[in-house]
Amino acid sequence: MYKIMTAGPTQVRENVRMARSLETTNPDLDLEFYEFYKRVCDDLNELLYSSGRAYILGGEGILGLEAACASLTEPGDRVLVVDNGIFGKGFADFVTLYGGKAVMYTCDYKRPVDVQALRDYLEKDADFKYATVVHCDTPSGVLNDVKAICNLLAEFGILSAVDSVAGMFGEYLNVDESKIDILCGGSQKALSAPPGLTLLWVSDKAMESMESRKTPIASFYANILTFKNYYRDKWFPYTMPISDIKGLAAAVDNVKADKDIFLRHEKIASATRTAITEAGLKLYLDEGFSNTVTVVEVPENLKDEQILSIMQNKYQVMISGCFDVLAGKVIRIGHMGENANVSDMAETLGAMDQTFKELGYPLKCSMKDRFLQLV
Missing domain, CATH: 3.40.640.10 (Type I PLP-dependent aspartate aminotransferase-like (Major domain))
Structure with a gap:
């Protein structure tokens, strides 16, 4: 599953x-x-x-x-x-x-x-x-x-x-x-x-x-x-x-x-964005980030299918690609509702850490570790 x-x-x-x-x-x-x-x-x-x-x-x-x-x-x-x-x-x-x-x-x-x-x-x-x-x-x-x-x-x-x-x-x-x-x-x-x-x-x-x-x-x-x-x-x-x-x-x-629902979403989203950018990946947006989804640019020389496939098939974590003008250009993490919790986001970022390592793309830090420090 x-x-x-x-x-x-x-x-x-x-x-x-x-x-x-x-x-x-x-x-x-x-x-x-x-x-x-x-x-x-x-x-x-x-x-x-x-x-x-x-x-x-x-x-x-x-x-x-x-x-x-x-x-x-x-x-x-x-x-x-x-x-x-x-x-x-x-x-x-x-x-x-x-x-x-x-x-x-x-x-x-x-x-x-x-x-x-x-x-x-x-x-x-x-x-x-x-x-x-x-x-x-x-x-x-x-x-x-x-x-x-x-x-x-x-x-x-x-x-x-x-x-x-x-x-x-x-x-x-x-x-x-x-x-x-x-x-x-x-x-x-x-x-x-x-x-x-x-x-x-x-x-x-x-x-x-x-x-x-x-x-x-x-x-x-x-x-x-x-x-x-x-x-x-x-x-x-x-x-x-x-x-x-x-x-x-x-x-x-x-x-x-859930009396703290908006605070929970904000905390998870902020920590996720910080961990991703400090690791050296680039967010798609310049500003106006939603607390429900984070969109990350696919690094040069990598393909979105590679990232999505390894995460899903090896680490059993499913995230989204995109379509239309963003097809192949970004990957998306949904941290909304039941997804917006520390454990699941840590597991997701840990799977991303390992996926980029396998693809030979060096990260500046572990996204999982940095995320856990922030939350």
Whole structure:
């Protein structure tokens, strides 16, 4: 069995696995399930300080990104795509799929969005129905200040759709203070449940925008409005994956009980970055490091496949490569949720120490030893 230290999915705690094995009922007909589902949604609202509506959808986190765009976009709508990472850029595909015009605001992939520069841009052109932005862009690990960005967008009357799949629960996030209109999350990152569920937080403004559309939403499965009255009507648009949601509820309880969750992520991430750089490896980012994932440049004359293969096959530690413009250029360590602990990170860095030694790449110090000194 591999130690899963990828940039998501993450390791899953035993109580989450056990919750998924419990006896289930018919989630369409059993009224108790509607109460259970609502309680979990209420917990999600409480954890992220949202006064809007929270929903759990049956589908991996990408479903949330598409649902936000499907539900907000009408043909011809101009949508600002804030692009400082691969997932940020990817929002454009969903916008155009539903007939919108994606206007790219592309900036440096190695640092967070400059909020003042974005303000300068909007002063010249703010004719957008909504904007998309990524909290933590997992391929690069860059962390954007979504509170500042979304408050700026609200100032210009622009709705916001935020991808925090790899940010939430590892980085502090307050939906109301950030004025986020649709927040998208997933079960498999810092929440540390298995993949398969999308989490959505929807503001009243976003709901009003969807309800006042002139054209119908061009999707059924990705239509957020179909969930609006689930509790009143005791009806879901499709049969909910009840075992997955029971597991999610256990993971939510784990987060609620973890009072030092953000400090833990910060401590592990900081020590990891320091150990890696002092060993002589280079981080991909110049600034704006997320506390959920660390992205390391592949040294010259080495290949990512070599590093990943040795770590996985010889040391049973699985980390991530990357794709798109970063394919072959970086390796990624996910220290979020259940992965964010001293023991597992020490084992991961120890495996990296040995892997680079086998590949003939000299390190200036042991990453494992330095990490343990720092934590």
